Amino acid sequence: MPASQSWTVGNLTIHRIDEIALPPHTGAWLLPAATPELVTEQRWLQPDFADTDGTLNLDSHTFAATIDGLRVLVDTGIGNGKTRANPAWNNLDTDYLQRLAAAGFPPESIDLVVLTHLHTDHVGWNTHWHNGSWSPTFPNARYLTSRTEWSFWADYDMDEPRQQMFDDSIHPINDAGLLDILEIPDSGLDVSPGLRLLPTPGHTPGHLAVQLGHSALITGDCIHHPIQFAHPTIGSCVDINPHQAESTRRALLHSLAGTETLLLGTHFPSPTTGLVVNDETGYRLIPSDR
Template structure:
């Protein structure tokens, strides 16, 4: 198995744990404003983030690292054997857990699972099926998400597909007593030295990004406040599933503006390889200056 891609942030090594590349139809559905003409206007998106026809490349993966002595995983992808309305997510059979183990994070060793938000493609590997029941994949971990996020969905009128997702991927973790709800103030909250949750609302009300710091270096994992690098050039392009599109845009513009020209490494939860880069100003907005992985 090919070694996982990784980046060095001070003393921390951040591993990208691949699940699957998403099909070409994902882009037009997810980011309808990112038309081929819009994409073609940004040469820097090709060839990594879009093809010559303007079709976006979008992936599903997690990030794993050790910080403050804790072995952490950020988001858990789509999962295997899950019944999903989206055909690209339905009844997968990937080798995600083998990839996670090969990166040095066997499931029993994980201490923290950080969930940027509670959408089906970010919580799927929270659980795995054993003898017909969904059980926590990471039995020795604390699963963390924002209190605002969980309370929003608790009061939200969910359709059948979302109820199914909560039933197989969130409730088993809660019933096992492993889910911790974290209050995330405007300035963010420290989970452990070197690891912070930063509020990035809009895609969902309690969405958080994950910030890592070590030896004066910083990285930020986006979750879904930025789905694709085209949104750096056009921060007004939102996702069709944003709960509050206006707030999502304000969050995205503020975040990118705060990162532009800094040394912070931006790690996109759905960014195709090379996945990571630094935000620079470009044509009145921004672009991503790629930072290749240490190994791939």
């Protein structure tokens, strides 16, 4: 089994835990304004982030790190054996848990699971099928989400696929008493030394980015792909509030540009991480190998 990719930031080592590469058509569906013409103009995206024909490359992975003695997992991917409307996510059978354990994080060792938001491809490994029911995959962990996120979906008129996701991946952890619903102020919340949750609304109302230490940040879905650095106006087809999502994206990129903060993209293919720099009318990601 290939080792997970990892980066050292100060005294932290952050591990990318791979689940699956997403199909080539994902980018055109997810970011419809990212036309092949716009993508190919950004030559720095090739060959890792995009193909020469303008096809965007996207992944599903999560991140794990030990922070102030706590073993932390950020998001939990799509999950195995779950009925999903998206064919690329339906009834997966991956070795995600083995990869997580190989990186030094067996499921029973996880202390905190941070859920950037409650979308299907970020909560799937919350649970696994065990003894005839969906049971918490990380039985010794506290699962964290924002109250804004929780309240929004509690009042949402869900279609059947989304209700299925809540039934198999959210309600079981809540019923087990493992879900902590947190009030997140606009300035962010330190949940432990070196772990800060930052409101980044728009994709969903309670979406969170996750700051690790003083100089690393995990995007969640406030940025799906590096093409959005060059064109922050490009939004996702599933953004709940597209205007707010763009404003959040611009503010985040502006705050990171020219700093030494390592940005880790939740759906960015390898090299996955880098530094944000100003570039003409937008921004650019300079990949980092640290």
